[in-house]
């Protein structure tokens with residue numbers, strides 16, 4: 364229970380009608396979840412406008428409504444509060460309702476096109492290994508100490524976010540590491556959070572369907588840093604030319620990490636093999652189990668955060684060197700053939716290029732690299748030809764397939780991808796919309812010592828078609844098919 368006026372702190376009120384002393388039992392931004400005593404926050408979305416459901420919310424028992432425009436019909440039983448921006452107000456209200464849990468934790472947010480899950484997961488595992496009670500909010504899974512809570516988004520909505528942070532506080536967590544997607548920043552899901560620190564990994568082509576321009580995408584990420592408090596730290600990758608942009612207007616302490624530029628946390632890659640990478644950090648040579656140059660950045664970011672949170676640097680390096688990567692990120696699939704099978708969540712042009720470049724570095728004995736790749740439906744169409752072109756450039760054979768077609772026709776998505784295949788590369792490609800058949804064909808084409816990369820779905824255990832998630836697991840299918848074709 365909370366009193367309405369107490370939870371409106373920082374909501375930028377424009378006008379109010381009705382008592383501000385009402386007791387609020389729940390908060391909701393979805394009219395279908397309203398029960399008696401709920402404060403309903405009406406938010407304008409991408410599909411519909413929450414303001415159209417105010418009447419529905421009142422019928423279901425809402426005792427107060429926060430909105431940008433007061434409805435035509437007003438009930439005497441209900442308090443109406445008009446605010447400047449109801450998405451932003453929702454962030455603050457959710458934080459206030461749950462007692463501002465982020466101020467009772469050391470909360471670190473990680474943003475960037477690629478690497479968020481890897482860095483957040485490394486940090487969670489590192490802090491657990493160092494004996495700390497810790498929470499994790501990630502694309503793959505949410506965790507409160509060892510308890511697992513399924514994740515539906517990379518960054519939960521403001522209510523779920525604060526509810527889980529509050530649970531973390533109640534369960535004794537001192538630290539929490541969370542991914543902050545650009546959608547979440549734009550939609551103000553993290554408004555009202557007190558971050559101890561924020562990390563920027565990189566920014567490359569993605570989500571232009573939503574942000575429209577690359578500048579708008581950069582600015583969404585930058586907002587996380589613009590809103591950091593002066594007691595927090597910003598840690599940015601300055602090998603990415605947008606790293607310094609993130610620091611332009613922040614009040615937080617500015618810290619940098621890099622492999623190629625001058626930086627506060629500087630790494631030097633010594634070697635890169637299928638067993639792991641060797642990197643020099645702070646004059647110490649350390650072996651890590653993660654694979655690929657890009658993971659050197661993720662390790663360096665995790666190291667920087669841990670040191671900035673006051674942990675001993677030697678202890679951090681020792682424990683980091685023992686950690687594995689996040690599920691579905693450059694994960695090798697055990698099988699009874701002599702084929703190296705890799706599943707990776709690369710679903711952007713940059714991620715696909717990084718993974719294939721890494722494979723190229725240790726493919727000496729491999730006769731062929733065979734890539735299975737698709738592109739998501741209802742997502743940035745601009746990625747499609749680029750990803751097909753990168754797959755062709757770095758592979759001997761490419762099977763173009765489906766990856767969560769959602770509401771789109773899988774063959775139309777593949778056609779968009781084919782626009783990136785040059786006439787010379789056409790002979791390398793096969794189209795098989797059925798992802799299981801595509802993986803099977805890759806296994807059928809593979810010979811001893813070849814490498815198969817199945818990209819795009821990583822840890823996902825479903826294929827989303829027309830709103831239905833059908834069970835599908837790249838790792839399971841790839842292992843099963845390779846065993847089927849294993850040569851004596």
Ligand SMILES: CC(=O)N[C@H]1[C@@H](OP(=O)(O)OP(=O)(O)OC[C@H]2O[C@@H](n3ccc(=O)[nH]c3=O)[C@H](O)[C@@H]2O)O[C@H](CO)[C@@H](O)[C@@H]1O[C@H](C)C(=O)N[C@@H](C)C(=O)N[C@H](CCC(=O)O)C(=O)O
Nearest residue numbers: 392393394406408409410411413416516517518520544546
């Ligand atoms: C494009 C997008 O981000 N959409 C998110 C957004 O939904 P929306 O704006 O479309 O909402 P809407 O359906 O138009 O509804 C508007 C409002 O009316 C309300 N409503 C609606 C119907 C009704 O009967 N009553 C009612 O009150 C809704 O609850 C909502 O408050 O707000 C919802 C609640 O927070 C999210 O669940 C939803 O995520 C959708 C499912 C989604 O797919 N999001 C993806 C793109 C996303 O957020 N991805 C990022 C990761 C991206 C990355 O970095 O890779 C993530 O953080 O997961």
Ligand SMILES: Nc1ncnc2c1ncn2[C@@H]1O[C@H](COP(=O)(O)OP(=O)(O)OP(=O)(O)O)[C@@H](O)[C@H]1O
Nearest residue numbers: 476477478479480481502517657692707708709714
């Ligand atoms: N630092 C990095 N730089 C570039 N590519 C990376 C980096 N880290 C990981 N990748 C690639 O990006 C893929 C996704 O990595 P990860 O899941 O850590 O990113 P993410 O930012 O959480 O993605 P999402 O936006 O979907 O949540 C990996 O499978 C790998 O191919």
Ligand SMILES: N[C@H](CCC[C@H](N)C(=O)O)C(=O)O
Nearest residue numbers: 710738739742766767819820
């Ligand atoms: N967080 C990303 C994940 C993409 C994963 C890929 N498998 C796809 O469905 O496009 C998104 O929602 O755009």
Ligand SMILES: [Mg+2]
Nearest residue numbers: 479480502517
């Ligand atoms: Mg992620």
